[in-house]
Amino acid sequence: MPLVTRVTDLIGRTPLFELAATATGTRLLLKLEQFNPTGAAKIRMAREMVLDAERRGLLSSGGHIIESTSGNTGLGLAVVAAERGYRFTAVVDHHACKDKLRAMRAMGAELVYVADEGDDNLATSAREDLAEAMAAERDDAYFTEQHNNDANAVGYYAVAEELLEDVERVDILLSAVGTGGSLFGTATRLRQLGCVPYVIGVEPVGSIAFGGPGGPYWQSGTGTPPGATIGTAVDYSLLDEGVKVSDVDAFATARTVAAELGLMIGGSAGGSVHAALARLEEFPPGSTVVTIVCDGGEKYLDTVFDDEWMTERDLMSPDTEGEVLELLRRYTPAARSALVEAR
DSSP: OOOOSSSGGGGOOOEEEEEEOOOOOOOEEEEEGGGGGGGGGHHHHHHHHHHHHHHTTSOTTTTTTEOOSSSHHHHHHHHHHHHHHEEEEEEEEETTTTTHHHHHHHTTOOESSSSSOOOOOOOOHHHHHHHHHHTTTTTTTTOOOGOOHHHHHTTHHHHHHHHHHSOOOSSEEEEOOOOSHHHHHHHHHHTTTOOEEEEHHHEETBOOOOOOOOOOOTTTTTSSSSSSSTTSSSOOGGOOOOEEEEEHHHHHHHHHHHHHHHOOOOOOHHHHHHHHTGGGGGSSSOOOOEEEEBBBGGGTTTTTTOOHHHTTTTTHHHOOOOOOHHHHHTTTOHHHHHHHHHO
C-alpha cells in the first residue's frame, strides 16, 4: 500500500478468509471488514454519505452532521467529520457497545443519549426521531439518515469489486441485514458486473424486516426492532431469502470461531456464519458462499465474550457451542485438517 495522508485512504481491500469447505467443493468465505479503519464495514458508507451530501450541496464548510447510530456508523462518521472539518453529533442509546461510544467521543463526536443510564434497551425509533428533530432545528445540520440514504448502498459497491478481484464468482451472498446497505449494495454492484448471486439476508429473531413477531434481541447493529421503520436501503427486489437467527445461536458461533480458530467476529456476523454453516451442504456443489463480516469481536469483549454478561441474560449455551464446533471441524478446509486431526 502506498503512503497515505488520510485515515479514509485506508478503507477497503479487506481480506477474504476461507472458514469452511465441504467435500463437494462448496466454500464459505468471510469478507473480513474489521480490517477497515474503525474496525468495521460501515466506514465505507459513512464516507460515501458525506461525500454525496457535499456533492448535492447539503453540507458546507464547518457544517454539522447528525446521525442515529448503534456504534459503527457513528465511528465512521466521526473519522470523516474529523478529516473534513465538520461537527458530528451521534444520537445513541445504552444498548450500544460501550467501547464504540468511548471511541466516538475520543474522535471528537458529541453523544446525545435517548435513554437514562442503566436502560440498555434498543431504542432505534427514538434515536432516529431525535436525530431528525435536532437536524431540523439547525440551519447548518445534515441528518445522514443511513436507513433511507441511497449513498449507504453505494458505499458498498467497492466490496463487490474487491470480491470479484479475489474470486471468479459469488454464487451465494449471505449476510446480516441492519440498514441493508452492505448486503444490497454489494448485491447491486455484483449484478452490474455480471455476477448474479443468490441473496440471503439474516436478521435476529425479534427483528421484523422479514416478517414474523417482533421482540427484544441483543445482536447489535443489525435487524429492525419492533416500532422502527424498515428503511429504503432494504431492497426486497434483490432478496431471494430471509432467515432469522437467535441471539444464542449467533453468539455461540462467534464465541466458538474465536476459541477454535483465533478469529474474532462480531455477534451479527456470528448469526450469518451460523446460518451458512447450518446449511452449507444444501448449497449446490462447488458453490462459493460469501458472508460479509461487518465488524470484529474485539468490540464485544464486555458482552458476547463475557461469560457473566451472557449468563445474566440467559444467552450462554455450551450445547450450542458444541454443535457449532462440530460443524467447524466437519467443514475445516484441507489446509487445517491435519491440525484438527492432531487434537
